[in-house]
Amino acid sequence: MVGTVSLSTKNREQKSELRTGNALLGLLPIAAGLGIATLMHFFLPGLIGQFYARIVTDIGITIVLAVSLNIVNGMTGQFSIGHAGFMTLGGYTAATITYYGSMFLWDSAGKHGGFLGSGEWLFIASCVAGGLFAAFAGYIVGLPSLRLRGDYLAIVTLGFGEIVRVILQQTGKTIDDVEDFKNAGWAQLIPPPVGGAVGFDGVPKYTNLFWVYAVLTITIVVAYRLKGSSLGRAMISVREDEIAAQAMGVNISRQKVLAFVMAAFFAGVAGGLFAHERGVIISPKDAGFQRSFDYVIMTVLGGRGSITGVTLAAVLLTALPEMLRDFEQYRLIVYALLLIFMMLVRPQGLLGIHEIWNFWQRPKSSVKSASPEAQV
Amino acid sequence: MKSLNFDFLQRIKITGLLTLASLVVLSGCQGGGGEDEILIGHFGSMTGSEATFGTSTDHGIKMAVEELNASGGLLGKKVRLITYDDKGDAREAGTAVTRLVTKDGVAAVIGEVASGLSLAGAPICQENSVPMVSPSSTNPKVTKIGDMIFRVCFIDPFQGTVCAKFAREHEGLTASKAAILTDQASPYSVGLQEEFEKAFVAMGGTVVTKQTYQAGDQDFSAQLTSIRGSEPDVVFIPGYYTDAGNIALQARKLGLTVPLLGGDGWDSVKLGEIAGEAMDGCFYSNHYSQDDPAPRVQEFIKKYTELHKQTPDALAALGYDTARVVFEAIQRAGSTDGPAIAAELAKTKDFDGVTGKISIDAERNAIKPAVILEMQGGKPKFVTTIAP
Numbered sequence: 001m002v003g004t005v006s007l008s009t010k011n012r013e014q015k016s017e018l019r020t021g022n023a024l025l026g027l028l029p030i031a032a033g034l035g036i037a038t039l040m041h042f043f044l045p046g047l048i049g050q051f052y053a054r055i056v057t058d059i060g061i062t063i064v065l066a067v068s069l070n071i072v073n074g075m076t077g078q079f080s081i082g083h084a085g086f087m088t089l090g091g092y093t094a095a096t097i098t099y100y101g102s103m104f105l106w107d108s109a110g111k112h113g114g115f116l117g118s119g120e121w122l123f124i125a126s127c128v129a130g131g132l133f134a135a136f137a138g139y140i141v142g143l144p145s146l147r148l149r150g151d152y153l154a155i156v157t158l159g160f161g162e163i164v165r166v167i168l169q170q171t172g173k174t175i176d177d178v179e180d181f182k183n184a185g186w187a188q189l190i191p192p193p194v195g196g197a198v199g200f201d202g203v204p205k206y207t208n209l210f211w212v213y214a215v216l217t218i219t220i221v222v223a224y225r226l227k228g229s230s231l232g233r234a235m236i237s238v239r240e241d242e243i244a245a246q247a248m249g250v251n252i253s254r255q256k257v258l259a260f261v262m263a264a265f266f267a268g269v270a271g272g273l274f275a276h277e278r279g280v281i282i283s284p285k286d287a288g289f290q291r292s293f294d295y296v297i298m299t300v301l302g303g304r305g306s307i308t309g310v311t312l313a314a315v316l317l318t319a320l321p322e323m324l325r326d327f328e329q330y331r332l333i334v335y336a337l338l339l340i341f342m343m344l345v346r347p348q349g350l351l352g353i354h355e356i357w358n359f360w361q362r363p364k365s366s367v368k369s370a371s372p373e374a375q376v
Numbered sequence: 377m378k379s380l381n382f383d384f385l386q387r388i389k390i391t392g393l394l395t396l397a398s399l400v401v402l403s404g405c406q407g408g409g410g411e412d413e414i415l416i417g418h419f420g421s422m423t424g425s426e427a428t429f430g431t432s433t434d435h436g437i438k439m440a441v442e443e444l445n446a447s448g449g450l451l452g453k454k455v456r457l458i459t460y461d462d463k464g465d466a467r468e469a470g471t472a473v474t475r476l477v478t479k480d481g482v483a484a485v486i487g488e489v490a491s492g493l494s495l496a497g498a499p500i501c502q503e504n505s506v507p508m509v510s511p512s513s514t515n516p517k518v519t520k521i522g523d524m525i526f527r528v529c530f531i532d533p534f535q536g537t538v539c540a541k542f543a544r545e546h547e548g549l550t551a552s553k554a555a556i557l558t559d560q561a562s563p564y565s566v567g568l569q570e571e572f573e574k575a576f577v578a579m580g581g582t583v584v585t586k587q588t589y590q591a592g593d594q595d596f597s598a599q600l601t602s603i604r605g606s607e608p609d610v611v612f613i614p615g616y617y618t619d620a621g622n623i624a625l626q627a628r629k630l631g632l633t634v635p636l637l638g639g640d641g642w643d644s645v646k647l648g649e650i651a652g653e654a655m656d657g658c659f660y661s662n663h664y665s666q667d668d669p670a671p672r673v674q675e676f677i678k679k680y681t682e683l684h685k686q687t688p689d690a691l692a693a694l695g696y697d698t699a700r701v702v703f704e705a706i707q708r709a710g711s712t713d714g715p716a717i718a719a720e721l722a723k724t725k726d727f728d729g730v731t732g733k734i735s736i737d738a739e740r741n742a743i744k745p746a747v748i749l750e751m752q753g754g755k756p757k758f759v760t761t762i763a764p
């Protein structure tokens with residue numbers, strides 16, 4: 001009797017040890033990502049020059065947007081074309097916080113503090129706030145999606161992006177002067193002074209390779225874990241067959257709203273990064289459907305639900321227009337032709353529903369139940 | 377559940393494809409000026425909804441470059457122009473300028489037409505100490521970015537004042553009631569609208585109604601009907617030529633016969649093509665007039681028309697002037713050092729350009745007169761010059 005008790009305690013201890021071990025192990029990819037991001041931040045601009053460093057930054061932000069959209073479009077199968085709306089909403093929220101927050105705290109809207117200085121912490125906090133705000137909007141948009149499917153949902157999300165665009169156009173001029181801001185009454189703050197049609201200029205430019213790739217790491221880890229989790233599988237089941245999923249006990253509405261909220265959160269954070277990037281002025285135009293479509297194209301081209309596929313597509317489609325500069329005004333035609341060609345050759349997307357490493361796995365290993373990503 | 381079954385050959389193929397893709401991404405074209413040439417960069421909307429602006433400006437700049445090279449170049453070197461398209465998108469504009477400044481190593485940057493895009497590109501030029509001259513961004517904020525940023529056109533407050541003054545004082549117009557129809561999606565339109573309203577009210581006029589539309593709208597009847605109801609003496613439409621043309625057509629159909637008034641956004645050969653007779657008797661302010669008898673102007677128009685088979689609009693003229701102002705500054709600076717060129721640009725005084733005498737003031741804006749044109753039979757005719 002005593003023996004069995006001690007044995008079960010031992011088992012339990014072992015299990016809990018295993019669990020803490022797993023949790024630490026689970027943090028590894030994030031730690032590795034942050035390490036790489038730090039290295040990139042300090043060495044990449046020197047190695048490849050400012051211009052390529054900028055493209056790498058752009059690519060990072062685009063990947064965050066494409067991978068997050070993939071949660072809704074790819075994994076849950078809900079066709080959303082309002083992703084840029086969430087991005088812009090988050091971007092404006094974040095920019096408002098850093099711009100006016102800096103004025104309030106440090107009496108100037110300029111940059112404050114160096115790498116990981118107080119200004120950067122304000123910036124990343126504002127990005128998270130932007131993400132949360134966008135997530136709230138995602139919840140609101142997710143609700144009607146319970147009733148709608150396919151084309152109808154697409155129209156709702158399209159409408160959302162256009163609403164964001166038009167509302168932002170109605171906003172007031174930015175307050176440039178610190179004194180004016182401190183003396184501003186409520187009347188001047190409604191509508192919010194975020195620049196109207198001109199766009200929100202003067203936002204301190206904090207975005208750098210470190211923060212972009214830190215956010216990117218978290219996004220990819222979350223998306224990947226989600227895909228392997230019961231939640232993610234429930235999402236995929238909604239994509240494959242709603243009725244069958246419901247019959248198996250999946251709460252369809254919960255999955256859809258969850259997908260929208262998560263995607264919107266990361267889009268909002270990416271919007272924050274975008275608004276604080278050098279040489280970018282976030283403007284109402286960014287919420288329009290054209291930018292949304294860029295990300296939809298990436299998810300379609302990458303393959304439904306394939307995180308590596310979408311990442312690859314985001315890298316290609318961001319770098320391609322820059323590489324095609326030699327074609328001058330024909331480059332957009334060349335770009336479009338390449339898209340058509342790729343869709344003809346691989347209609348299921350670059351990687352289909354697979355992840356990139358599946359292509360090198362021997363058939364034997366991909367049947368193993370231990371690797372869930374191999375058998376969607 | 378399905379598993380992947382790839383044979384060896386397929387796996388090789390996929391690996392090859394991926395390697396190729398990464399090579400495409402990693403390889404860039406190598407630019408950079410040689411020892412015997414000076415590089416000038418231009419970023420503009422060569423594609424997108426404002427494509428005519430970018431291409432016109434580019435034609436003007438190219439013409440100036442060709443003329444210069446034909447007459448022996450600059451500081452004993454040839455000048456080469458690098459033009460990048462920004463699709464009318466702020467992020468692309470930032471990327472294009474970064475490329476011009478940090479990779480191609482241009483001596484000076486020319487651009488952009490749209491103020492929003494100039495605002496995106498200017499901080500990068502400022503940080504890297506490369507002078508940037510905007511040919512036609514009229515928003516006052518642009519040159520406030522820093523001491524490397526210039527422009528050779530007048531600014532919105534001036535243009536707004538000019539339009540207001542003309543509306544109030546021009547014989548046969550002497551308007552006391554103005555209606556305004558603004559493109560609320562366009563920073564240019566909104567900025568000009570504010571300045572016009574301020575000036576018009578300060579001069580004793582009243583703004584009877586303010587209506588808005590969005591670039592690309594096809595139906596303006598709701599706004600025009602309510603404008604008609606407010607019985608204005610003049611309708612100020614600070615938008616671009618495509619919309620202004622459609623608005624004129626629909627206004628005349630609705631029986632709104634008062635003159636329409638606009639800014640430099642109206643200037644395009646397309647305006648007459650779209651609106652035809654409907655625009656007759658309407659006015660707009662502009663940077664230059666094709667009727668100007670000055671030999672400098674007529675020579676430019678003749679040459680440009682031969683080259684591009686169309687009459688140059690103001691943007692082409694401004695592009696041409698911008699390039700020549702930049703060349704002169706480089707010549708005087710005697711080097712391609714950014715701060716040195718900027719210092720010389722700031723000293724530009726009474727430069728004899730196609731768009732009038734250009735002097736750069738302490739805030740790096742150009743002081744120059746504006747002209748008012750009247751549409752007659754689908755063609756703009758010179759009415760008057762209003763000096764600052």
